[in-house]
Amino acid sequence: MDTRFDFHIHTTYLRCANETMTIPAILAEGARLGVTRLGVTDHLNTLDKMPLHALIRRDLEATEPPMDVYLGVELNYLGRDGAFAFSPEVKETLGVQFAIGGIHATYLDSYDPRALIDVQHRHHLKTCQDPLVDVLVHPYWFSRGEFTRREWPWFDSIRAVPESYARELGQVARETGTAIEINACANLCCPNNPAGYVDEYADYLAAVAAEGCLFSVGSDAHDIRQLAEIQRAWDMVRRLGLGPERLWAPSGKPFRAATRP
Ligand SMILES: [Zn+2]
Ligand SMILES: [Zn+2]
Numbered sequence: 001m002d003t004r005f006d007f008h009i010h011t012t013y014l015r016c017a018n019e020t021m022t023i024p025a026i027l028a029e030g031a032r033l034g035v036t037r038l039g040v041t042d043h044l045n046t047l048d049k050m051p052l053h054a055l056i057r058r059d060l061e062a063t064e065p066p067m068d069v070y071l072g073v074e075l076n077y078l079g080r081d082g083a084f085a086f087s088p089e090v091k092e093t094l095g096v097q098f099a100i101g102g103i104h105a106t107y108l109d110s111y112d113p114r115a116l117i118d119v120q121h122r123h124h125l126k127t128c129q130d131p132l133v134d135v136l137v138h139p140y141w142f143s144r145g146e147f148t149r150r151e152w153p154w155f156d157s158i159r160a161v162p163e164s165y166a167r168e169l170g171q172v173a174r175e176t177g178t179a180i181e182i183n184a185c186a187n188l189c190c191p192n193n194p195a196g197y198v199d200e201y202a203d204y205l206a207a208v209a210a211e212g213c214l215f216s217v218g219s220d221a222h223d224i225r226q227l228a229e230i231q232r233a234w235d236m237v238r239r240l241g242l243g244p245e246r247l248w249a250p251s252g253k254p255f256r257a258a259t260r261p
Pocket of ligand 1: 074104137138
């Protein structure tokens with residue numbers, strides 16, 4: 001089984017990714033990289049963004065992709081201990097096959113290294129327990145802007161996360177069938193992280209993996225040049241010794257099946 005997947009990609013339509021991230025460009029670059037299954041997952045923070053997702057769908061419908069293409073969304077919590085803007089009805093209206101989701105802020109009023117991790121961990125478990133979410137995105141990614149603005153010391157070592165948290169996440173993910181994301185741009189090649197961070201992150205992922213859960217790979221590309229970073233996630237899969245049976249992919253038919261010659 002060829003598991004060169006990428007199930008976390010942004011587009012220009014939601015204005016989070018830049019103008020290079022059009023559907024035709026993403027598919028062409030994905031083909032160049034040898035991606036065999038690809039998922040487009042732009043943000044759905046609030047429901048007023050749904051018309052923009054319809055533009056992604058429209059452009060995908062107009063393609064004959066060289067790989068199986070799935071349509072997804074990336075969900076974000078609306079506040080600390082909040083909810084996702086998602087429901088079975090929204091999923092149906094959007095016509096998406098899967099959802100990835102997670103926490104995108106610290107939700108702290110002041111710097112507290114222990115609370116920083118506890119809040120993330122709590123939201124990780126909550127995400128896994130959400131039956132509408134297939135993949136927990138980028139564990140322990142933080143917004144550099146939030147830290148800089150508040151003059152907090154950067155989160156520069158994942159060794160601060162207790163191994164018991166990694167284990168518990170792996171257990172809950174296994175029990176709920178949620179995949180844990182191996183995210184290239186957010187966690188594996190973030191320029192803000194010190195040398196050695198990826199080795200630490202590999203140890204963290206290995207502790208999660210020891211519990212037997214599934215993993216999803218994603219570039220989280222916001223610029224067409226970042227799609228190539230997916231290879232870092234594929235390298236991590238090899239490094240962790242994860243076989244094809246440990247890699248998640250959406251169930252059911254793709255939104256657009258590969259056009260075979
Ligand atoms: Zn994200
Ligand atoms: Zn993302």
